[in-house]
Amino acid sequence: MPAVSSRRRGRRTISEINMVPFIDVMLVLLIIFMVTAPLITPSMIALPRVGKAQAQPVKPIQVLIDKNEVIQISGGDSKTPLAAKLGDVGQSVKRLQPAVPAGEPSAPVVISADKSIKYETVVKVMDALQRAGVQRIALSVQTGH
Numbered sequence: 001m002p003a004v005s006s007r008r009r010g011r012r013t014i015s016e017i018n019m020v021p022f023i024d025v026m027l028v029l030l031i032i033f034m035v036t037a038p039l040i041t042p043s044m045i046a047l048p049r050v051g052k053a054q055a056q057p058v059k060p061i062q063v064l065i066d067k068n069e070v071i072q073i074s075g076g077d078s079k080t081p082l083a084a085k086l087g088d089v090g091q092s093v094k095r096l097q098p099a100v101p102a103g104e105p106s107a108p109v110v111i112s113a114d115k116s117i118k119y120e121t122v123v124k125v126m127d128a129l130q131r132a133g134v135q136r137i138a139l140s141v142q143t144g145h
Contacts, residue, residue, distance in 0.1 A: 060138075061096050063089065063129075065113040069121050075107075089125055090132025097134075108136040 061075035073092050074081035084092045097107050109129055113122050122139070129137055 059098075060108045060110045061093055062140075063093065063109060063111045063125060065111070065117060065121060065125065067114040067116050069117055071125065086121075086124055086128060090128045090130075090134065093129060093134055094132050106134075106136060108138055109134050110138045110140050112140040 059075060061073065064072045064074065064081065066072075071084050071086065071089060072081040073084050073089070073096060075096060082092060082096075093109055097109075111122060111125060113125075126137055
């Protein structure tokens with residue numbers, strides 16, 4: 001009987017994980033990714049380019065939108081800024097634009113908005129101006145880093 005019990009003691013189960021197949025699979029995947037990575041083209045977006053204007057417009061009409069989304073219109077013949085509501089912006093700007101002869105461009109409208117307001121507000125102002133027939137609309141930005 002002692003021979004039978006010694007066999008049980010001599011044979012032990014291996015409780016370690018065999019890492020060789022795992023490493024083989026990882027190396028194959030690494031080689032596949034290294035071969036296919038240069039073949040994948042990154043998605044590029046073709047942005048439109050704009051040139052610089054020849055000269056600044058003579059008398060632009062400014063639409064100012066502050067951080068509380070209060071709209072003020074200045075420029076043209078008016079020296080003091082006029083407060084306007086979103087629905088009245090287009091008509092107020094049309095009243096301030098001077099009459100121009102046929103074939104000449106009308107006075108541009110520059111929208112200056114606080115950077116903390118919603119983008120939707122700026123788009124609504126631009127839409128109101130376009131619906132009123134204003135053709136030259138620009139956005140004022142701060143240059144620099």
